[in-house]
Amino acid sequence: MECKNCELRQRQYYCANCLRNHLRDFRLQTHHFSSDRNEHIARASRAFKSIESGRLLRAEIARADHSLDQLADSLANVRRACENKRDRLRTLRETIAQRKRTLHAARLLPPQSQTLTKESQELSVLSQTIARARSGLVQELVEVFHVVEVGGRPAVGGRPGARGEWTVGGLVLPVPGDVRRYPPDHINAVITHTIHFLGLLTFYLGIKLPFEVSWSCRRFGVGMPWIGAGQGTESWAKWTAKHPLHLTSNPSSTASSPSSSPSPTLPVSLADSEAPEQVSAHGQNQSFTTGLAMLLYNVCYLAHSQGVEIPLSQAGDALSNLWAVCCSGELGRRSHSTTPLLLPPTPPSFTLDFAQVLQATAASPARAARIRPGRSAQEAGISKMRSERIVEEEDGWDVVELGGEEGFG
DSSP states (O other), rough: OBTTTTBOOOOOOOHHHHHHHHHHHHHHHHHHHHHHHHHHHHHHHHHHHHHHHHHHHHHHHHHHHHHHHHHHHHHHHHHHHHHHHHHHHHHHHHHHHHHHHHHHHHSSOOOOOHHHHHHHHHHHHHHHHHHHHHHHHHHHHHHHHTOEEOBBOBTTTOOOOOOEEEEEETTOOOOOGGGGGHHHHHHHHHHHHHHHHHHHHHHHHHHOOOOEEEEEEEEEEEEEEEEEEEOSSGGGGGGSEEEEEESOOOGGOOOOOOOOOOOOTTTTTOOOOSSSOOOOOHHHHHHHHHHHHHHHHHHHHHHHTTTOOOOOOTTTHHHHHHHHHHHHHTTOOSSSSSSOOOOOSSSSSSOOOOOHHHHTBBOOHHHHSOOOOOOOOHHHHHOOOOOOOEOOTTTTTTEETTTTTOOOO
């Protein structure tokens, strides 16, 4: 109600009679609402009791559906497991059947010894065929390079015969003791022919040589041959430096070696300095002598691989030894590339030492002439070396002569 003085709304006051009337009205309303509530609860309880059986039935159905889904999943897993086992069983059956067929085929085969014998015979026939093919290629190679012996005479009427000179491509290849009798151009040409002939011969026969030949193109655009040791474990394998297989009439213009590794020191002191600077005539021909000895050693090893043994006293006659190889009855039967395989160079059965070939190549021709014909290196021996003597030839190049050693006459 509003105050008449301040005109503000104040708390409303009731009298005791009004309050009793209001309380009575609230009680009547509360009783009425309570009766309605109880009636609704009773009605809901009666309705709930009427659907109880259906609700329980639906719950049972839902539980049964869930169990059925679980059973379906389990059945699918079992089916997959059965399928996997069925596949594994099928694979095992196929494997057993294959093994039975293999065992049956093995029982039908001849004994293993007979099979090996047959394979050995086939391999032997194939090796003989390869050997015949190699022999035919070698004969054609000899004809192409025209390797022949010219001059000489047979022994007649008790008179001893004389050996001729071996030529390749119409050029005479002298023994090391006669090299200084020919001009450098002749020596270079005939050694080049010999290198090509030896390279093709080893290619046809499948033989790997101890010393490998390489070519440089530093002189007028023409390849110049060099030679050095390949891979190996023997004493010759230490000679890895490249040595020339060519001569020049102007030593100051000699091309440098493709390799700069140092040579091992032997008593003959033929290792030269292969630096790019100018090489003296003395050093050039020392290195050429070493390279020539390497080439002769290759020929001797090739002959050994084909069943031809070359003694040290005949190692200097390269073309004669190559001719003996081409005429060998064992030509093409053994190789480094086909069966039967050869051992890598050089095997213990090859007893020729490179140091002996090198010393004999650098020995004095006069000393070699005093050695009796047919006398072996073991009989002749290697005496203490004297000082080196350089002989100046009229054609402008030098040859090293070492006295007191066996050489090739």
